[in-house]
Amino acid sequence: MNGMKRIGAGLTVAAAMILGATPMTAARPLDDVLSSKKIMVGVNPTLPPLGLFNDKNQIDGFDVDIARELAKMLGVELEVVQVGSPDRIPFVASGKIDFVMGAMTRTPERAKVIDFTVPVHTEIFGVLTTEGKPYKTAADLNDDKVTLVQVRGTTPVQWIERNAPKAKVLLLDNYPDVIRALAQGRGDAMIDVVDFVGNLMNQHKQATWKVLDVPVDVYYCSLGVAKNSATLKEWLNVAIFELHRSGFIDRTWQKWFGVKMFYETKWTPYF
Amino acid sequence: MSLCRIVFALALLVLAVPVAGAASLDEILKAGEIKVGVNPTLPPRTLYNDKYEIDGFEPEVAGMIAKKLGVKLTLVPVGSPDRIPFVATGKIDFVMGAMSRTAERAKVIDYTVPVHSENYGIVTIAGKGSKTLDDFNKDTITLIQVSGTTAIPFIEKRLPRAKVVLFDNYPDRNRALAQGRGDASFDSIDSVLFALKPFPQVKWEIIPVPEFCITYSGLGLAKGNHTLKDWLNVALHELHVSGDIERVWEKWFLVPMATKVPVTPFF
Numbered sequence: 001m002n003g004m005k006r007i008g009a010g011l012t013v014a015a016a017m018i019l020g021a022t023p024m025t026a027a028r029p030l031d032d033v034l035s036s037k038k039i040m041v042g043v044n045p046t047l048p049p050l051g052l053f054n055d056k057n058q059i060d061g062f063d064v065d066i067a068r069e070l071a072k073m074l075g076v077e078l079e080v081v082q083v084g085s086p087d088r089i090p091f092v093a094s095g096k097i098d099f100v101m102g103a104m105t106r107t108p109e110r111a112k113v114i115d116f117t118v119p120v121h122t123e124i125f126g127v128l129t130t131e132g133k134p135y136k137t138a139a140d141l142n143d144d145k146v147t148l149v150q151v152r153g154t155t156p157v158q159w160i161e162r163n164a165p166k167a168k169v170l171l172l173d174n175y176p177d178v179i180r181a182l183a184q185g186r187g188d189a190m191i192d193v194v195d196f197v198g199n200l201m202n203q204h205k206q207a208t209w210k211v212l213d214v215p216v217d218v219y220y221c222s223l224g225v226a227k228n229s230a231t232l233k234e235w236l237n238v239a240i241f242e243l244h245r246s247g248f249i250d251r252t253w254q255k256w257f258g259v260k261m262f263y264e265t266k267w268t269p270y271f
Numbered sequence: 272m273s274l275c276r277i278v279f280a281l282a283l284l285v286l287a288v289p290v291a292g293a294a295s296l297d298e299i300l301k302a303g304e305i306k307v308g309v310n311p312t313l314p315p316r317t318l319y320n321d322k323y324e325i326d327g328f329e330p331e332v333a334g335m336i337a338k339k340l341g342v343k344l345t346l347v348p349v350g351s352p353d354r355i356p357f358v359a360t361g362k363i364d365f366v367m368g369a370m371s372r373t374a375e376r377a378k379v380i381d382y383t384v385p386v387h388s389e390n391y392g393i394v395t396i397a398g399k400g401s402k403t404l405d406d407f408n409k410d411t412i413t414l415i416q417v418s419g420t421t422a423i424p425f426i427e428k429r430l431p432r433a434k435v436v437l438f439d440n441y442p443d444r445n446r447a448l449a450q451g452r453g454d455a456s457f458d459s460i461d462s463v464l465f466a467l468k469p470f471p472q473v474k475w476e477i478i479p480v481p482e483f484c485i486t487y488s489g490l491g492l493a494k495g496n497h498t499l500k501d502w503l504n505v506a507l508h509e510l511h512v513s514g515d516i517e518r519v520w521e522k523w524f525l526v527p528m529a530t531k532v533p534v535t536p537f538f
Contacts, residue, residue: 238377
């Protein structure tokens with residue numbers, strides 16, 4: 001009798017373990033997305049032009065255009081869910097949203113809690129300068145004859161302190177001021193994520209802008225999906241490949257960023 | 272809770288886990304057999320040979336995969352309508368047969384890395400001097416086509432000046448081409464030399480037209496069967512790198528693959 005109880009207890013534990021092994025999160029598999037006729041996508045509207053509020057106070061931007069096209073391919077309605085930097089990963093991990101956008105760079109740290117699709121776009125941490133300047137790489141900027149124009153309080157300023165300590169640094173309050181200063185020749189270069197200043201560069205057509213071919217760093221940005229939502233991820237990979245091949249991603253990038261993507265995603269069918 | 276009820280509840284849980292009934296890699300290894308769906312209506316991908324055995328490019332690739340896995344290969348003939356249900360329900364472990372990877376199909380099945388590309392282009396009698404798509408956009412050119420195919424809207428848009436003669440099926444088109452009743456045909460080019468083998472007196476020229484669309488075909492497997500998919504990707508990578516896939520392709524299709532699969536170890 002005692003033995004029977006122990007077997008019973010053992011089986012209960014086994015049953016609990018099986019229950020535990022099934023996804024505890026509410027991440028929805030692809031079939032649930034299809035049958036509900038709706039996909040919920042997290043967009044961060046504080047990252048223009050990836051996500052922003054438009055004139056009608058609706059969330060819009062590159063990310064929304066991509067999400068809308070994916071929803072169209074799935075044949076479901078798109079629901080854009082506003083997310084911020086602290087809550088976006090918990091939202092996707094707990095299944096409140098089906099995937100999250102917003103420059104989701106793949107990192108080993110993030111990959112402990114969410115999965116990633118193939119890359120949708122790149123961003124480069126690189127050097128913006130003008131034609132006629134002799135720099136080939138960021139290392140050439142570590143020189144006391146160089147003036148870097150930077151936004152006060154941003155992480156690139158710390159990077160410069162460590163990697164280009166000899167350069168002079170002119171600190172301004174925001175990106176429009178920095179780009180204007182560079183266009184007016186009040187400095188030689190800026191080191192930052194240069195993709196986001198494309199539209200500002202276009203406002204100063206008198207400057208012949210140049211982004212150095214060799215970036216300091218390249219970020220590959222994917223869609224973030226919940227762990228265990230592999231059926232959705234597999235579909236998204238195939239769909240993202242089609243959006244790369246058709247040129248949709250590059251066109252949408254040009255539309256919102258005002259410039260071509262600086263660094264190729266290097267998409268390939270071999271996945 | 273009685274022991275019986277616990278056991279019953281446990282059995283339900285165990286049964287509930289593999290929904291589709293797809294065999295995992297471990298189950299295939301234990302069973303000592305892999306079941307592969309091939310479509311014998313798409314020669315030379317798959318066909319019945321002189322001994323009335325299933326043969327062709329896909330059976331040979333499936334054979335190399337089974338050998339790497341160390342299990343027996345069972346080929347299951349499938350048709351276009353049933354091949355996806357067969358793999359989704361686990362009647363077969365994976366399906367071959369020009370399974371171009373599309374977002375639409377990826378709603379119901381998963382795909383391995385590509386095995387081969389699928390290409391469109393122009394087939395014409397060699398030595399006529401026309402080399403580019405624009406050379407065929409002339410009112411002196413007659414294209415011989417099969418009605419209802421995806422090539423027709425492309426021709427209307429891209430080659431509006433060419434005359435078009437339509438046939439109901441490919442054997443009739445092929446005969447008309449060989450008899451010189453037109454100048455060329457724009458269609459899928461991968462198996463066209465195989466299809467034109469009955470006309471050995473004609474020397475053919477194939478001009479790929481990548482702007483139409485290049486698609487990639489992988490092995491199709493049940494959604495969520497990751498243990499099998501991950502193994503197949505590694506095996507296919509080896510078969511690409513060793514040159515086996517290209518060699519078997521040329522043996523059956525009589526030409527090199529028009530677009531090489533851009534093989535990378537980064538998957």
